[in-house]
Amino acid sequence: MHIQARDFMTPAWAVIGLGLVLGGSVGIYEMFFGHLFATNSALVWTLPLVVYVFLALASTGVSLILAFGLITKNPVLEAETRPLLIIAIGLLMGAFTALATELGSLLNMIWIILSPNPSSPIWWMGTLYSIELALLAIKLVMNLQGRHGVLDRPLAIATLVVAIAAAFTIGAVFGMVVGRPDYYGTFLSLVTLTAAVVSGAAAITLLRDQDALGMLTAKVLRAGAAFLVLVVAIRLVLEAGPLAEGTLGWARLWMLIPFVAVALFIDWSPRVFAGVALLGALGLHYGFIITGQLVSLGPAANWFGAVQTYQPNLPEFLILVLGIAVAAALIKLGQQVLTSEPEAAE
Amino acid sequence: MKYGMVIDQQLCVGCGGCTLACKAENNTPGDINWCDKITRTTGKFPDVQFEYVSTMCNHCDNAPCVKACPTQAMHKDENGLTVHDPKKCIGCKACIINCPYGVIHFNWEKPHEAWRDSEALVDGGTSAPLDLLAMVGGEGSPHANPERAATYPVMRSAGTVEKCNFCDHRLKVGLEPACVEACPSRARIVGDFDDPESEVNRLIATHGGKGLREELGTKPRVIYIRNYSPERHA
Numbered sequence: 001m002h003i004q005a006r007d008f009m010t011p012a013w014a015v016i017g018l019g020l021v022l023g024g025s026v027g028i029y030e031m032f033f034g035h036l037f038a039t040n041s042a043l044v045w046t047l048p049l050v051v052y053v054f055l056a057l058a059s060t061g062v063s064l065i066l067a068f069g070l071i072t073k074n075p076v077l078e079a080e081t082r083p084l085l086i087i088a089i090g091l092l093m094g095a096f097t098a099l100a101t102e103l104g105s106l107l108n109m110i111w112i113i114l115s116p117n118p119s120s121p122i123w124w125m126g127t128l129y130s131i132e133l134a135l136l137a138i139k140l141v142m143n144l145q146g147r148h149g150v151l152d153r154p155l156a157i158a159t160l161v162v163a164i165a166a167a168f169t170i171g172a173v174f175g176m177v178v179g180r181p182d183y184y185g186t187f188l189s190l191v192t193l194t195a196a197v198v199s200g201a202a203a204i205t206l207l208r209d210q211d212a213l214g215m216l217t218a219k220v221l222r223a224g225a226a227f228l229v230l231v232v233a234i235r236l237v238l239e240a241g242p243l244a245e246g247t248l249g250w251a252r253l254w255m256l257i258p259f260v261a262v263a264l265f266i267d268w269s270p271r272v273f274a275g276v277a278l279l280g281a282l283g284l285h286y287g288f289i290i291t292g293q294l295v296s297l298g299p300a301a302n303w304f305g306a307v308q309t310y311q312p313n314l315p316e317f318l319i320l321v322l323g324i325a326v327a328a329a330l331i332k333l334g335q336q337v338l339t340s341e342p343e344a345a346e
Numbered sequence: 347m348k349y350g351m352v353i354d355q356q357l358c359v360g361c362g363g364c365t366l367a368c369k370a371e372n373n374t375p376g377d378i379n380w381c382d383k384i385t386r387t388t389g390k391f392p393d394v395q396f397e398y399v400s401t402m403c404n405h406c407d408n409a410p411c412v413k414a415c416p417t418q419a420m421h422k423d424e425n426g427l428t429v430h431d432p433k434k435c436i437g438c439k440a441c442i443i444n445c446p447y448g449v450i451h452f453n454w455e456k457p458h459e460a461w462r463d464s465e466a467l468v469d470g471g472t473s474a475p476l477d478l479l480a481m482v483g484g485e486g487s488p489h490a491n492p493e494r495a496a497t498y499p500v501m502r503s504a505g506t507v508e509k510c511n512f513c514d515h516r517l518k519v520g521l522e523p524a525c526v527e528a529c530p531s532r533a534r535i536v537g538d539f540d541d542p543e544s545e546v547n548r549l550i551a552t553h554g555g556k557g558l559r560e561e562l563g564t565k566p567r568v569i570y571i572r573n574y575s576p577e578r579h580a
Contacts, residue, residue, distance in 0.1 A: 035454040035504075041377070044439040044452055103505070108436040111417035115434050122440045123416035178410055178562045179446025298401055298448030298558075299382035 023322020036315035042300035047316035055095035061200015067160035086334035094327030205274035250291035350567035357533035360398035367528030375457035380510035404566035411441035
C-alpha cells in the first residue's frame with residue numbers, strides 16, 4: 001500500500017503524536033536523567049507497572065481469543081486474523097514501553113537471557129511474553145505473505161498455551177510473594193487470566209467493526225465480565241472475614257460496578273461498554289497492585305508510616321498516556337500500512 | 347562456613363551506632379540504610395512499652411529475594427550470605443517486593459549527587475561540594491571508604507538495588523562487620539552457624555532465640571535472643 005504524508009495529517013494521529021511526545025518526554029527523562037515517579041523505598045511498583053500489567057493482559061486476551069478462533073476454525077475470527085494480530089502486537093509493545101520506563105536500567109535486560117533464574121516468576125513472565133511476541137510476529141509475517149499450511153494450527157495452539165501461561169504468570173509474580181498477604185496465593189492468577197479475557201475482548205470490541213465480528217467478542221466480553229464479577233465478589237466475601245496480620249484487602253465494591261454494567265448492558269452500546277470494561281480492568285489491576293504494597297515492612301514503617309497512602313503524580317499519568325499512545329500508534333500504523341481499511345483504523 | 351548473627355535484645359540499648367557505622371563503612375546514600383531499626387510501641391499511656399529491634403538483611407537460607415530475582419543478581423555466596431551483583435541487576439525491584447523484612451533498597455537516582463554540585467553555599471566563604479571532593483578525594487563522596495570496593499562498588503548505579511552483605515569485604519580479611527565492631531554493648535555477635543563451638547551457636551543454645559517472621563519459612567540467619575527487660579536491673 002502506498003503511504004503518503006497526508007495519511008498522518010489526521011486528528012487521530014495528532015492526538016497520538018501529542019501522547020507520544022508528552023509521555024515519551026517523561027519516559028526518556030525517567031530512564032536516563034532523573035526520577036519523577038511517586039515512589040519510595042517501600043512503595044516501588046506504582047502506576048507505570050499497573051499500565052504494563054493492564055496492556056500486557058489486554059494483548060494476552062486478544063491473542064487468546066484469536067488463537068481460540070483459529071483452533072476452532074471460527075470463520076468470523078479467521079477473517080479478522082491480521083487486524084487482531086496487529087492489535088495484540090501494538091498492545092504488547094505499549095506494555096513493554098511502560099515497563100521500560102519503570103525499569104532502572106533497560107540495557108541490563110540482557111542478563112535475563114545470560115543469567116536466567118527459573119525460580120523467578122518475573123523471569124518466566126519475561127520469557128513467556130518474549131515468546132508470545134515472537135509467535136505473533138511470525139503469524140503476522142505468514143499472514144502478510146499469504147503462507148498457510150501445516151504450521152497454522154500448531155502456531156495457534158502454541159499461542160493459546162503461551163498466552164494462558166503468561167496471564168497466569170503475571171498473577172504469580174504477585175501471588176508468590178510470601179511476605180505480603182494481600183498478594184500471596186493463587187487467587188491473583190485467576191484474576192489476571194479472567195481480566196485478560198475481558199480486556200482482550202473489550203479491546204477487540206472497541207477497535208473492530210462489530211458488524212464483521214457479528215457481536216462475537218461482545219458475547220465473550222459479557223461472559224468474561226460476569227465471571228470477573230463472581231471472582232471479585234468471592235474476594236470481597238473472603239476479605240470480609242478475619243484477615244491475616246498485615247492484610248488490608250484490595251477488593252472494593254466499586255470494582256464490581258463496571259463489570260456488572262458490561263454484563264447487563266453491553267448490547268445497548270458495545271463500544272461504550274467495552275471502554276467501561278477496560279477502565280474497570282485498569283482499576284482492578286491498580287487496586288491489587290498498589291494495595292499489596294501499602295503495609296510498610298520492617299524499618300520502612302519508621303520512615304513511611306505503618307500504612308502508606310499513594311496518589312499517582314502527573315509523570316506517572318503521562319506514562320499511562322505513553323503506553324496507550326504507543327499501542328494506538330502501532331495499531332493505527334499497522335492498519336494503515338498492512339490492511340486496506342483506513343476508515344476502520346480511524 | 348555459614349555466617350550468621352545473633353542480636354541480644356537485652357544488651358541492645360538502641361543507640362543506633364550500628365546504623366551509623368554501617369553507613370560510614372558502606373558508603374550508603376543519604377536515604378538508604380543497610381542497617382536500620384524496627385520500633386514497636388505497644389500499650390496505652392501510661393502503660394506504654396517500647397521495643398527497639400535492630401535489623402538488616404537476614405541472609406535467609408530460603409531467601410525470597412534470591413528466588414524472585416530474574417537474573418540471579420541476588421544470589422547466595424560460598425559462605426551462605428545473600429549478596430547482590432549490581433552488574434546483573436535490571437532494576438525490576440522483585441527482590442524488594444519479595445523481601446518480607448523491608449531491608450532492600452532501590453537507587454532511584456545516582457547516589458551522592460550532592461557532591462557533584464559546583465556552587466558554594468556562600469560565594470567566597472565556603473567550598474563548593476565538588477571542590478571539597480577534589481581536595482579530599484574519595485570516589486563520589488569525601489566519606490567514601492575505598493576498602494568497600496574489594497567486594498562491592500563504592501558508588502552504586504542509579505536503577506539498581508543494594509542491601510547489607512554482612513560487610514563481606516571485612517569478613518574476608520578476618521574483621522567483624524562494621525555494625526558488630528561499633529556496637530558499644532556487644533549486642534551483635536557474628537559467627538559460623540556450621541561450627542557447633544562458635545559463640546553464636548553457644549548463645550542460641552543458652553538462650554534459645556528466634557528470627558524475624560520465621561513463620562514464612564525464610565529461615566533467617568539473624569537470630570534475636572532474650573528480650574529487653576529493664577526489671578532485671580531494677
